[in-house]
Amino acid sequence: MIKKKLLGRLLAISAISLLLLMSCGSNEEQKSAGETQTPTTTKKTTLELVKERGKVVVGVTAGVPGYSAPDSDGKWQGFDVDLGKAIAAAVLGDAEAIECRPLSAKERFTALQSGEIDVLSRVTTWTASRDTGLGLNFAGVNYYDGQGFMVAKDSGITSLADLDGATIAVQAGTTTELNLSDYFRKNGMDFELITFEKNDQATAALEAGRADAVTSDQSQLYALRTKFKNPENFIMLSDVISKEPLGPVVRQGDDEWFNIVKWTLLAMVNAEEYGITSENVDEMKASSSNPSVKRILSVEGEIYKGLNLEADWAYNIIKQVGNYGESFDRTLGSGSPLKIDRGLNALWNDGGLQYGIPIR
Known part of the structure; x- marks a missing residue:
């Protein structure tokens, strides 16, 4: 009786092994099949x-x-x-x-x-x-570069301290906006922010009197001032609040x-x-x-x-x-x-x- 049970178990194990071999195949066969199913593509530099x-x-x-x-x-x-x-x-x-x-x-x-x-x-x-x-x-x-501020020459604003409570124009989606918020918060100053998609729109707000100041990288402010009708009426403050490489x-x-x-x-x-x-x-x-x-x-x-x-x-x-x-x-x-x-x-x-x- 024991021999018959042992023989039955051996036959069952052999059958399972055979099924596994048939379904999985050899390692070489698997590798070959994988290579066939997954074509390689080279992306151009x-x-x-x-x-x-x-x-x-x-x-x-x-x-x-x-x-x-x-x-x-x-x-x-x-x-x-x-x-x-x-x-x-x-x-x-x-x-x-x-x-x-x-x-x-x-x-x-x-x-x-x-x-x-x-x-x-x-x-x-x-x-x-x-x-x-x-x-x-x-x-x-x-x-x-470094972030600076441009104001109207006749505004009476001579330093950043004078901008407490001012309306400031800035280009949205730039580090300029974050630097501005960080600086004013750190120094306990208030301001009203006006954002624009483009820098020339922000500087135009200053020229039109909608803002008390505009802030951006100093070099860009110099460049954008050349577009003003009367560029000599606007000045850069000496303060620089950031590093802008x-x-x-x-x-x-x-x-x-x-x-x-x-x-x-x-x-x-x-x-x-x-x-x-x-x-x-x-x-x-x-x-x-x-x-x-x-x-x-x-x-x-x-x-x-x-x-x-x-x-x-x-x-x-x-x-x-x-x-x-x-x-x-x-x-x-x-x-x-x-x-x-x-x-x-x-x-x-x-x-x-x-x-x-x-x-x-």
Whole structure:
């Protein structure tokens, strides 16, 4: 009786094992089946898409003089536009191979995340939350700024203390709005906030007398004041309440493109430090004995290979757009209507913060 029960159990176990083998198959069979059912797809990099398209799509402001605004012929010009042109020169050999896409503060990050633009070069402040929570990377600082305030000259307002209880205009969806609230709360001051989608709308509120003050990055206030009918009737307060490091932004997950944008900016800064300009770059390439100059212009070394670019990448940037100082002076500084002093944006060896990472 016991032998019969034991035999029955053995037969049952054998049957179950057989069914499992039939339903599951061997490891090799499973692997083969899985490979057949799940086709692999390769997503194109930003560099590949830009080369196929033949142009770099750059997100810019809707129109801030000095940074990015269309000229009388509808052609976009400005400091941030220059960086987009430099990227196009590095990647495509043609600084004019760009398309500027004007974006509001609310639109800018979504446009980059969705792939609508290749790079955001739009007076955007580098912060921890943006750098860690949006799937984006800041590729450097092209302008060190700070938040300031503009008021009417005849308002009697001479410092921030005079703004207690004032009506202040600001662009919505920016770090400016948060900084303003933080400062007034910390100092026990009251204010009435008026928000606008665009910065020029906020400054227009001041010009029309709807606000006692407008606040934004100081450089933008200088730029937007040039649009006023009587800009001389408005002044900047000396107070600065924040650090606003502005710079280009790219999507996370594409280190190749991140490196290209980062080193495009650094090439412009280094070129100024090395004394290479759009006027003398050919001479410097032919005769300079400076090892740093030789490396940046690919006379020596193969830095360009690590960027997956052509050997003339930096030469094209400098020849077609200029070094950092040339771009700054032309668009924001002494050669522009804004006449903004270099200040913190001078080179590190001239009392500023701009510091080019060594090219070696």
